[in-house]
Amino acid sequence: MLHATSKQAEAEVQSGGRRGNTEQDSSGNGARPEPPIDRLMTFLLFIFPALGGLLFGYDIGATSGALVSLKSAVTSGTTWYDLDSFQSGLVVSSSLFGALAGSSAAFVVGDKLGRRRELLLAAVLYGGSSVVMGAAPGLEILVLGRALYGLGIGFAMHAAPAYIAEAAPAKVRGTLISLKEVLVVCGILLGYLGSYLFVDTVGGWRLMYGASAVPAVILLGGMFWLPDSPRWLLLSGAGKSRAEKDLVRARGSTADAAAVQRELAGIEKSVREAQATEIPGFVGLFKGRYLRPLTVGTSLMLFQQITGQPSVLYYAADIFNKAGIGAGKDATGVSVILGVFKLVMTGVAVLTVESLGRRPLLLIGVSSMVVSLLALAGSQLALTGQLETWTSVIALLLYVGAYQVSFGPISWLIVGEIFPLAVRGQAAALATVTNFGSNFLVSLVLPTVQETFGAGATYLGFAVIGVAAVATIYAIVPETKGKSLEEIEALFDLESDEKTV
Template identity: 65%
Template sequence: MPASPRLARESGERSESRPRYSSLQARSGGAATTEQEQPIDWFITSLLFLFPAFGGLLFGYDIGATSGAIVSLKSAATSGTTWYELSPLQSGLAVSSGLLGALAGSGGAFAFGEKLGRRRELLLAAACYGIATLVTASAGSYPQLLAGRTLYGLGIGFAMHAAPAYIAETTPARVRGLLISLKEGFIVVGILLGYLASSQFIDSVGGWRYMYGLSLLPAILLGAGMLWLPESPRWLLLSGASEEEATANCCRARGQYGRDEGAVRSDVSDMASTMQASRSSTEEAGFSALFKGRNLRPLTIGMSLMLFQQITGQPSVLYYATEIFEKAGFASQSDASKVSVGLGFFKLVMTGLAVLTVDSWGRRPLLLLGVSLLTVALAALSAVNTFLPASSPTATWTSVVALLLYVGAYQASFGPISWLMVGEVFPLAVRGPAAALASLTNFGSNFLVSLVLPTVQDSLGLGTTYAVFAGIGIVSLITIYNIVPETRGKTLEEIEALWDKDQ
């Protein structure tokens, strides 16, 4: 049947306004693009990853260090303050103020992150981290402690928004998955370093000051590195900079292989063509364009992965980890920090598995397999806590196996790949605000789960709580199967071309 005049006209308009999209779509299923064929200068590529990844390491370090810092701060023997007698509410605020700051940072990234650019936003994160470290470590009062913790959280919000986008936009397509996933590994390394710092200074007077103060060095490295690295060429084009400026920064990002200016100019031209088409459709509808047409599906993918990452039971499972290991005879209550370190190493190993396979197996298979296994683990924990006596060896060992299965499956799927997808699925014209909304979803749902989880567990019981999480796991699995495409090996422009069919 011939197409209607209206459809034919709209199709022709799209072809004229986006002449390169059809070629990108064709090349994504056929020959590799110039960017994919470009040799990799591993030295500069490593730096393009390493310095932004310090933002994730500092996020993880805060999680690990705070676990020991609060214990140190509240002890009359080790606090070194006159205000160590903190109420449960004050202790909770000291911990959660960082998360509230991260929420505020994500909101700030949504409001003006696109004006700042990836590089300057990471510099702002480094400044927040550094100043907050000094404020917190020197805190002479509880309000100063809260101010430092909140400012540190602002740094987390800015860093976790800008780092995935910067890495995705500046590194070669065929190692993009490896590098963004490895950033999650840096978060886990940060958690481990925080645990180790806690165990080192837990018995020292004022030890909490050292635990927090040690984050100053990576904050300085983050700032110094981002001062030296180039700005994202894709953001430069989006901000209205010339193709010449974008080409110069792209050449720097490719190191010794950026000397072939002709090849780089060709790639920058493709970036510019894609950006112009994407931006023109977004500017017509403003903010509402995020929720329409070609932008809706990637936004749904990013926000749903961030949501499911937080509401599939991770806080509940890890909360009872030490208790499960105690019952199995692996540790006494006094060895809780050792259990945390051991579990942290296991998380790191499983994250490493995802990092090594994400560009060979693909994002979608790892997500589907990992979420399936963590759902099975949640169902097993539910069954154990519902049908078996808590003291029985069968219940104890089943819980240990289910716990390890859950942690391993999570770290090989939701842990790294959710942030990876946030870094690569959004169209360039809306990447900044869309990534900020995804970050807000992550930190907001994290805060809400942490807030209501004790009440839910008290009301429903542990078995029913795990059953609810298993049900959410099934919903997330169905969602991933239906809306998440495979993006392995595609340039950001080729990924953006996938959304044209949603118009």
């Protein structure tokens, strides 16, 4: 079984390398503590790339309110406010089309640009499109602005996990990449807040969309100041001295010369192996040593989108209103309730990812999602009255909480750390395309499925997919807690070697 092979290889990597928060003495006489972390510099290495996620979340939260404002004869402030269903769908989905295009483009140009310049490009796209949307004189320009914003989303969601994974200290890498999901949820809440504040203002949709220019400028300035990824610098041929300089900057005031040299030596070894390897084309990613990490990353991105989140949240307002929660301010009340709860549960994942590990959070969280989906299906198919209502409310909250401690943050974390250096940019781009592509397909077919089969049968179908997700995670997803990126790569190399013996 793949899982057994993974555990054996994992043990070999640990026995010959770093474990937990220690590193092996060069003399082989035992482990010694790692140097302390510069908390301020590490925070900056996280917060600026994570603003790309916040701007993604903000668009999700703001668009529902912006559409209400735009379609109202009273608040639109335009002569073209009377949008039909197709035009409304175009406004909402155009950013998703852009995100698909951006993540697809990242497959081709991501490694050439590098993580930092890719985030700079995302910041320019975010900021420029915010101005275009806020000043749009007609529907066509608004849709164009939405598509450009989506391009920014595609580049940002591809580059941010890789930059954080490659630039941050290994022992907090998991916490920081998971914490990026907190910024996404914070962005959603800020979007809801913007909707609440401006939905009754004439031209309020312009303010909602235009406001995202402010964090975009901060993202641009922050990424302009931050160092490049030392791994990307070596891989791109920038030279050891430049990589060492940027690594010292990344480690901040607590940078220890000996520790920097040890870390740089490990990176150099990984880069030499990557450069000695023929970089595969698209088909080559699905062969040899790249197949399993690619399967792990793309399957998590796929299951993240096809295990029911759009469907569950689609019915959230109705479930809460039946229970008397959020009545009177239906959409806003339910959105805020769920948004705050999502934020709290994402915080739980961040606080436990380095102690419990990635794999246990995924297995426990996705299993809980299956239980909640079965409860939702049962409440719709077999229960009535208040028992149905409150069973649905409890199951809904369980589902949202379970998603936020598993698929929400952990999928992006693993995508940020699991791919070999030689193909990290291409593989991460393919995983991002899988995410946005499956999101689009689910959004496309979900209304028809719900109308044809009903809520109960839809939940039951997603529960079956959830069981397949749990089985897949158990079979192929390794534990990467406490390992450097080079150790994670060696984990798959050992496994590949075992299969050729």
